[in-house]
Amino acid sequence: MLYLAMKFAAFIALASSFIVPSVYGWGANGHMTVGFVAMEFLAPNALSFVQKTLGATYNESLGPAATWADDVRSEAAFSWSAPFHFVDAEDNPPTSCSVSETRDCGNGKCILTAIANYTTRVVSKSLSAEQIQEALKFIDHFVGDIGQPLHVEALEVGGNDISAKCNGASTNLHATWDTGMINVLLKANYQNSVNVWADTLVTRIKTGEYKSLAADWISCSSTTEPLSKRSIEEDVAGFLDTRAAITPLECPLVWATESNAFDCSFVFSFTSGEDLCTSSYFTGAVPIIETQIAKQGFRLAAWLNVLFDGATNLP
Ligand SMILES: *[C@@H]1O[C@H](CO)[C@@H](O)[C@H](O)[C@H]1NC(C)=O
Ligand SMILES: *[C@@H]1O[C@H](CO)[C@@H](O)[C@H](O)[C@H]1NC(C)=O
Numbered sequence: 001m002l003y004l005a006m007k008f009a010a011f012i013a014l015a016s017s018f019i020v021p022s023v024y025g026w027g028a029n030g031h032m033t034v035g036f037v038a039m040e041f042l043a044p045n046a047l048s049f050v051q052k053t054l055g056a057t058y059n060e061s062l063g064p065a066a067t068w069a070d071d072v073r074s075e076a077a078f079s080w081s082a083p084f085h086f087v088d089a090e091d092n093p094p095t096s097c098s099v100s101e102t103r104d105c106g107n108g109k110c111i112l113t114a115i116a117n118y119t120t121r122v123v124s125k126s127l128s129a130e131q132i133q134e135a136l137k138f139i140d141h142f143v144g145d146i147g148q149p150l151h152v153e154a155l156e157v158g159g160n161d162i163s164a165k166c167n168g169a170s171t172n173l174h175a176t177w178d179t180g181m182i183n184v185l186l187k188a189n190y191q192n193s194v195n196v197w198a199d200t201l202v203t204r205i206k207t208g209e210y211k212s213l214a215a216d217w218i219s220c221s222s223t224t225e226p227l228s229k230r231s232i233e234e235d236v237a238g239f240l241d242t243r244a245a246i247t248p249l250e251c252p253l254v255w256a257t258e259s260n261a262f263d264c265s266f267v268f269s270f271t272s273g274e275d276l277c278t279s280s281y282f283t284g285a286v287p288i289i290e291t292q293i294a295k296q297g298f299r300l301a302a303w304l305n306v307l308f309d310g311a312t313n314l315p
């Protein structure tokens, strides 16, 4: 009976994976890599909070915990969380790109308000251990998703309605960014291992090509759109002081604006019929994907460090 029920559940899961469009954000590999990168930059209090809160279920790590929000979003009990994975920027790529919280955050439910909500909740003294863990897993996930250019784009349902080819397979543009190109990259360069990929990105941040950029990544001023000169410290402190649950944060808006800018500079620049995972499009996308994953991992650590150690505390 149990076996049959499990078979049935597996069938439903398989069937729905064909029916439901993939609007899930970086796939599991991208999300885990963001989490593993963040683990290498946590300050002492943030690290012990993460370890204690996630526990053995997640091997005390933001890596394995980063995919939970996608695992549950298709469950009826968590359907309310689906709009939190993206913000539907009503801009006009590739001609003009922009994100506006008032224009784009549908009924106040989008990734921007979700990061604010779970930032308040993760440091709450009155919520249950389960609610705190939920808040941490959502932050872990949404700080990843906000770096995916098509999670910050309304056009064609964030590219879900644009057919695409990846490594010979028929898919859509959104899924190609979530998983298709990452899987090809992992096999080609990183022994198909998210740990090897994460370690490489960490080394680039500590001593390599990202070292000179990292301070800028957490300044909340963007090279493409200098919306704000606030530091993460100022952003989070101002927000938590007022305790206004859904006051807009500035840093996540800067991050969203930066991802969304790629929708004008690159994401839609393919030719019809091009295989996005084997052509020059892939070569052009890889540096964007790798930078966005590294950046969001670094930012996730900075965010938690500010919350639990009072400063970004990063090299
Ligand atoms: C759990 O984490 C430890 C320390 O970070 C690591 O060495 C180990 O490989 C991880 N185990 C699994 C199953 O991922
Ligand atoms: C904040 O988080 C709680 C718990 O997950 C959720 O029930 C609520 O809908 C969220 N509120 C907003 C405005 O996102």
Ligand SMILES: [Zn+2]
Binding pocket: 023, 024, 025, 026, 069, 070, 085, 141, 145
């Ligand atoms: Zn997601």
